[in-house]
Amino acid sequence: MSSSEDFKKHIEKGYTTKGDFINMGAAMLDGEAVTNAFVKIPLKTLNRHGLIAGATGTGKTKTLQVLAENLSDKGIPVLLMDLKGDLSGIAQPSPGHPKIDERHSKIGFPFEAKSFPVEILSLSEQDGVKLRATVSEFGPVLLSRILDLSETQSGIVAVVFKYCDDNKLPLLDLKDFKKVLQYATGTGKAEFTKSYGRISTSSTGTILRKIIELEQQGADLFFGEKSFEVDDLTRVDDKGRGYINILRLTDIQDRPKLFSTFMLSLLAEIYDTFPEQGDSDRPELILFLDEAHLIFNEASKALLDQIENIVKLIRSKGIGLYFVTQNPTDVPNAVLSQLGLKVQHALRAFTARDRKAIKLTAENYPESEFYDTKEVLTSLGIGEALISALDEKGRPTPLAATLLRAPMSRMDVLTDDELEDVIGNSKLVKKYGEVIDRESAYEMLNEKIEKAEAVAAKEKEKTTSRRKTSTRRRSTAQNPLIKVLTSATFIRGALGILTKILR
Structure with a gap:
């Protein structure tokens, strides 16, 4: 039996699956694809999270596109973070190409061009479904972690939330939160001190500065109503295909704080909302986090701990997280150890640093009798990748250098007219398009302050009037002429003279 036949049996045995799966392409040996040696990823293990890594220009985005398309075809919705703006073409079929046909001939199955149901989302002023959340939905713990607050400052945030709950003051946007902070150390200082203890102005000043920093990255567009309902990420079209939700982030690449704020709030909301489902045969939703280093580079220790906890726990909700980045070292070890694919x-x-990173990366993969992993890592071509997954029993599959299948949709952006059509036909754009600014803590506290100031002004006016009256009385009483004219002796004498005259 030849080495090629041994290798093919090795791959077929390692990637055998009884359930549904995604065919990623054909395994390669000595730099050539072994036709029909398919590398298959079971749907059952796709909620075990994953990593897509590699140098610029090696095909990471196309791999992400292939996974998203095939998940959609299986009825599994997807959320993609599009920081480079090159994923919208999923809404249009591939025009095809002879090189694509040649690639699929080597893999062992024909190429098929398709378009997929797409929803365009936006965190900024770009067109699309507006993603928003209220400050109340964040809660004091999450908000404190995003702002990277100290224990004392976090306590003040908790008090602010408690005060708003006790007084039925909705915390919807950042101006609401800032207003309550200002009220706590200003007009309402006595009220806060009596019910919740003294609040330091230096601490509230620090919190306000951090909120302003967040606002400068565009968070004022994110916080507010109408809040996005995460269930809308799990829609399927009339053909049973899962929607591919594309979040356009091309204009916030230089605002990582906003990006990490959104991601953490989204993951927390999904974790709180989705029911437990244990080990099911298919995931409920898959999220691809492109340029994942933007999340981790700007994250505080508290924020990293929160992300790590969510990654560990969220898979039981049927949610898979896939980090897309240039180097696996961009992802913290605690997260990396949780990834199945x-x-x-x-x-x-x-x-020398690159060589060291390659050595460390190679050590993260199973050993293989067919590959020198370090050598393969530097010799892979565009659209080729080393794949290690989990089988249906949760065991690592054999390491496979893979000639990846081509995306079925267009590998390019939509034209302006095509993008306008997608957005114009969206039901969610209509649902979340209206900005709601109902009465909340900001307006209620302003009204309360105005009433308090009006009452104080009236009291001041009354006090001033009483003082003037008292002053006039004292002035009159102290005048010598008035004293004489109003004395009892003078009055009796005057009355006596009048009596004589009248007689």
């Missing part, structure tokens, strides 16, 4: 595109060794 790893798709590693080529890495480039230009420096």
Whole structure:
């Protein structure tokens, strides 16, 4: 039996699956695809999270596109973070190409061009479904972690939320939260001190500065109503295909604080909302986090701990998280250890540091009698990747250098007219398009302050009037002429003279 036949049996045995699966392509040996040696990822294990890594230009985005398309075809909705703006083409079928046909001939199945149901989402002023959340939905713990507050400052945030709950003051946007902070150390200082203890102005000042920093990255557009309902990410079309929700982030690449704020709030909301489902045969929703280093680079220790906890727990809700980045070292070890599927595109060794990173990356993969992993990592071509997954029993599959299938949809952006059509036909754009600014803590406290100031002004006016009257009385009483004219002796004498005259 030849080495090629041994290898093919090795792959077929390792990637055998009884349930539904995604066919990623054909395994490669000595740089050539072994036709029909399919690398299959069971749907059952896709909620065990994953990583797509590799140097710039090696095909990470196309791999993400292939996974998203096939998940949609299986009726599984997807959320994609589109930081580079090159994923919207999923809404249109691929125009095809002879090189694509040649690739699929090597893999062992024909190429099929398709379009997929797409929803365009936006965190900013770009067109699309507006994603918003209220401050109340964040809660004091999450908000404190996002703002990277100290224990004392976090306590003040908790008091603010408690005060608003006790007084039925809705906390909807950041101006509501800032107003309550200002009220706590201003007009309402006595009220807060009596019920909740003294609040330091220096601490509230620090919190306000951090909120302003968040606002400068565009968070004032994110906080507010109408709140986005995460169930709307799980829609399927009339053909049973899952919607591919594309979040356009091309204009917030330089605002990582806003990006990480949104991601953490979304994951927390999904975790709180979705029911437990244990080990099911298919995931409920898959999220792809492109440029994942933007989340981790700007995250505080508290924020990282929160992300790590969510990654560990959220898979029981049927949610899979896939981190897309240039190097696996961009992802913290505590998160990396939780990932079941790893798709590693080529890495480039230009420096000693690069070679060290490649060595560390190679050690994260199972050993293989067919590959020198370090050598393969630097010799993979575009659209080729090392894949290590989990089988249906949760065991690592054999390491497979894979010639990846081509995306079925367009590998390019939509034209302005095409994008306008997608957004114009969206039901969610209509649902979340209206900005609601109902009466909340900001307006209620302003009204309360105005009433308090009006009462204080009236009291001041009354006090001033009483003082003037008292002053006039004292002035009159102290005048010598008035004293004489109003004395009892003078009055009796005057009355006596009048009596004589009248007689």
